[in-house]
Amino acid sequence: MPLPDQRLSPSVPVPVPGEPPVRQASVWPGIGLAAVAVVVAMVVNRFVPAFSPAVIAVLSGAVLANLVAVAASSSGPAGADNTGAGRAGVVWERFRPGLAFVSRRVLRVAIALLGLQIAMPQVLALGWQTLVIVVAATGVTFAVTPLIGRRLGLSPGTSLLVATGVSICGAAAVAAMRESADGTDDDDAAAALSVVVLYGSAAIVAVPALAGLLGLSPAQLGVWTGAAVHEVAQVAAIGAASGVLAAAVTVKLARVILLAPLVALTAVRARRPDTAPQTRREGRRPPVMPLFVAAFLVMVAVRSTGWVPEPVTEAVPQVTNVLMAAALFGLGTGIDVRKLIKGGRAVLLGAIATGLIAAVSLTGVAVLL
Template identity: 40%
Template sequence: MTRTVSRPNPGRPDPAAPIRKAGKSETAARIPGLAVVAAATAAATIGHLLVPAVSPPVFAIVLGVVVGNVRPLGARYAPGLALAARPLLRIGVALLGLQLVFGDVLALGPGVIAAIVVTVAAGLGAILWLGAKLGLSPAQRLLIACGTSICGAAAVAAAESVVDADENETATAVATVVVFGTLLLGVIPAVVGLFTLNPELGGMWAGLAIQEVAQAVAAGGIIGSGALAVAAVVKLGRVLMLAPVLAVLSVRRRRTLSAGARPPLVPFFVIGFLACVALSSTGLVPDPVLTAAGHVQTTLLGAAMFALGTGVRAGAIRAAGPRPFVLGAAGTVWIAVVGLGGALAVGGLHL
């Protein structure tokens, strides 16, 4: 039997050709922006190696703001920047869950877990209230509240994708948590040394109060070896609060939108974050894989922060005035006080 082989008919258009062409053109359009993002992320990583207390995403957003104001990127870079600013950001936040292990958090004990929950809740409530009194937009005060109360720039970026804030509000919020978190990095170890507090208590305070994970770990290292592990685990316990807070924000936003425009009840990247926590908690993922995933997660967040930073204009930040920084300063002091109270109440348990 002779088999008939179908051959392309040069006189008949291929129905799949427009799809293939569109896919290729979209990919090609993203290359210039992604190339700039990759270069900036590499530069941010080098900056972190030189100044370990400042995370790569923080370096990245600063670099993005500088580029956006000194030499704004043209329209040909927009597709790649858009990909980094949202999809890559959400993947990075989901992968953040691989740094957490439920067992480590539960091992802190009910007293420390209660201190974490109270500190985060008290920080969110007070900062949102004061932000309203200062006349800041709902998005601006939410970003500052999440960044100050939970985990710094990563929380700001994650909340931005839920509340749909603009680039200027995001950059200002990141600036506040970086500035005041850096101040706490120096102040908390100094106070612990001045009053000769128990190193474990000092580490707990650092984990409860300082914004960035890298800053809390650095502060624990300054306080002493007994504080380092405590600061890291307590801080990661605060990071775990990111999931329920984002879920609540998503539910609140759904209520303001029409039925057809509502986002999922729980954002998919939050589900991914929790799935990564569960996977990490099984103990089945090899340490090298977790380490590599941590680098990928930091790189993706750095890429997203650079992309967001390029849309920031210095004039808009100046127009906002000092109010966001007043809110960030007051929120930082409040978190530090509540965190110290929680650490003292727990009594420096042997963790």
């Protein structure tokens, strides 16, 4: 039996003439489950800070959903209605509307609030050399990875989301692009999220080791870490252990800003008639910039004015972490591990993309710093 369907837009009940109206399922069970997952993710993060609550939530969502799938499939059709295993799939259905809600609505709020963590004066203070490194590494990786994915025979959606996650800011970028771009589905997102977790975690060990072998200065290590590593939490883990925390995280946030223009660029390309047959058939065109991405830019502008009170700037990262963890838990429940095991080409693409952004940024560090 396949994994319970986790489409992000639950179907709306259609009333039947002569029968009482069908009540739409409540979102609260799914929201409650996501809240429990967030608490667990926060607790685990306290003991393993290298893994952000968002990444832990993705993993827990995938584990839970696949356990339900195994339990449901073990009962078989004949026992689906009278065994505990068979009831697992039925009970899971109660959570779907709430998980769809957090995967979409809560995600949009979290992405918008992410902008309040970025102050442009701090980013510009990095200097033109660092900014050139960030833009070059991100741009080259984002542009080249889909081309390599096509050569490997991967779908355009998988290639796009892997490129987004590796080049910009990990799981949050994957979720934002998944929400914005047509032609991507849950399998594409699952592959990209797995790549981010796998290679971003490996970077926590590999980057400091390679920096030592290459004789990089602390300033060079800070820039390379921020320009090459996927997740903010992974960057912070390397920075804290190496004494370059502030510089590495600031460089990383400069990459996060690029989320908005790259999402907008993707949307503009999707509006072209020759690249959007599906949306043309449906009589609609994707927006140039989704509203929540525009809100992200507005939040960056507000934070850059310096008018945001300090208590707010201190609280925003925690609030954003909670909302992002809830959203990515919902997205994680759409990951089918069995499909990932069979789809080794996405893992290979992730390795190539990770090596590409590391090589481009390291070259920039060696030449410009």
